[in-house]
Amino acid sequence: MxxxxxxxxxxxxxxxxxxxxxxxxxxxxxxxxxxxxxxxxxxxxxxxxxxxxxxxxxxxxxxxxxxxxxxxxxxxxxxxxxGKLKRTFVQASDAVIANMKRDLTKPSPKKIKSSQKDSVKGFQYSQFVHAASVIEQPPLHSKKTSNIGDFSGFILFEHGSATFKETCPVKILCQSSQKKGQRRVLKFNFPTEKNKQQEKYCEISIDNEVLASGRGSTMKEAKEIAAKEGLNKLRKTCYTIQVKQAFFSDNASLTKDEPVQETDLPISQDNIGSKMMLKMGWTGSGLGKQQQGIQTPVQASSQIVHRAGIGCTNHRQLQERFKEVFKNYITSKSDHDLVFASDFSSEERKTLHQLAHKFNLRTKSFGKGSDRHLVVSKMRAPVDLLELLLDCGGENEKYLLISPTGSDQ
Incomplete structure (x- = not known):
């Protein structure tokens, strides 16, 4: 046909x-x-x-x-x-194991045998192999100049918002190298023998592997030129994750004086979606041949705090209340941030910082003075975030994934 x-x-x-x-x-x-x-x-x-x-x-x-x-x-x-360099995506757990095995001397590479057969098994993409049995991290003290392909597992992060986008190569490299889960030793070196009075020279290395270099009339200019060249090289073989906004929350700010309660509210009968479904014969049961569909709408899994009118003056009570919030947030599937409003004192925010870190959550403060507020979010290793974005089509409310532009081979 x-x-x-x-x-x-x-x-x-x-x-x-x-x-x-x-x-x-x-x-x-x-x-x-x-x-x-x-x-x-x-x-x-x-x-x-x-x-x-x-x-x-x-x-x-x-x-x-x-x-x-x-x-x-x-x-x-x-x-x-x-003829191209192989890339292997390493799960966070495998990366930890590999880091623990890291030694000062580089082990001999392990050979992988593969063949193209006319079978379903042979059709699997041959460049993806089980990382734990193959990957050995490069030595910490290697002085060898590497090919750009050695950095292909690096993930770049660019921060921005609706009105601002970070474009400084030095900042992008520094922020990316310090991301938890891919911490790399980034250095800007100025070798004495290559720095003359009229011209300055800067060399960038990641884990003691040379990435790029630059020359300029001042050390600052040489550093910026080297960073720009290094960033352009990394973009050819590395994924870039753009952080579109500082934080994203699916609920109102959490405030000091409000009791915790769930946000799951039923959809009203005058909702246009409900009216359309009722006209089509829906009786309120689950959809599907066996009526196996959910009967209640999917709700935001974050918790909201509503003002009760009676302030929480006891510090221990405050701690216990937000321990509960953190526990519920961790067990939920929500990727949204928790935003604590500006009515917390400096000492209370400090306590919340410490408490969140105990739960392995990331914290960051925004605003100044009376507008200072605290944002708590889940920690994701860069490789886990990459997998999440690949699964959801390359973009969600907070992140945008940019593929490598391709190497000059």
């Missing part, structure tokens, strides 16, 4: 999709455009992409179908990949 081919393939290109990824997915769609309905083919192309680039697995029947459809489509891409 031949299906209509009178539709535009380019409308399915994602805004933040790299040219390499899109060209391969586009080739897959155009090759099989006449074989499947539009919606099904687009889904198969996404499955093909997930298998080829992310190493995903699907039911055996789906794997066999996509493996067959990929014949002749991905051959050229796979040949190019053989």
């Amino acid at each position: 031949v299906f209509s081919t009178n539709w535009c393939v380019d409308k399915y290109k994602n805004e933040h999709e790299s040219e390499e990824h899109w060209e391969l997915r586009k080739k897959f769609i155009e090759t099989h455009k006449h074989k499947f309905p539009e919606e099904k083919l687009v889904c198969l192309a996404r499955v093909f992409f997930n298998i080829e680039f992310l190493g995903c697995r699907y039911p055996e029947e789906t794997m066999k179908l996509v493996a067959k459809l990929s014949e002749g489509v991905a051959d050229e891409h796979r040949e190019r990949q053989k």
Whole structure:
């Protein structure tokens, strides 16, 4: 059966999709455009992409179908990949183990045997391997100048908001290297033998591996030029996570004098969505053939505090109250931040900082004077945040994922 081919393939290109990824997915769609309905083919192309680039697995029947459809489509891409540096995504737990095994001397690399077979197993993206059995971290005191590919596991972070975006390369490199979960030793070196009176020289290294260098009339200028060059190099092989806003909360600010209560409120009968559902025959039960769907709407999992009129004057009571808030926040699936209002004193905010850190939560204060407020958020290792953004399409309310631009190979 031949299906209509009178539709535009380019409308399915994602805004933040790299040219390499899109060209391969586009080739897959155009090759099989006449074989499947539009919606099904687009889904198969996404499955093909997930298998080829992310190493995903699907039911055996789906794997066999996509493996067959990929014949002749991905051959050229796979040949190019053989000559490129391999990248391995390491889970946070594996990274901890690898760091513990780190030694001053570099161990001999472990060989990996692989073969391309006409089987479903062979169709898995060959560059994704189990990290724990392969990865050994580079030595701490190596003086060898490395290729940019050695930094491909590094994740860049750029902070910004609706009105401001951090563009200073030095700040971006410093903030990224200090992220918990990928702490790297970033140094700006000014070798005496290379610094002349008329011209200054700066060399940037990460974990004692040289990343970039720059020259300028002053040390500050040389540092900025080196940082700009280093950042451009890292963007070619590293993912960048843009922090779109300082904090994001799905609830009102938490205030000092309000008791904790859940925010789950039923949708009113005059809600336009409820009216439409009732007209379509909905009786209030769960949707689905077996009525297995949820009957209550999905609610924000953060907790809200409403003012009771009686202030909390006891310091111990205050601690216990917000211990409960932190515990509920940790067990919830919410990725939103907790915002504590400005009516807490400096000492009380200090206590909340300490308490949040005991629960392994991240804290940051915003504002000045009487407008000073505290924001608490969950800690995520950069690699975990990367996986989260890949799963949700590259963007959520707080973060935007930018793919590597490609190396000069």
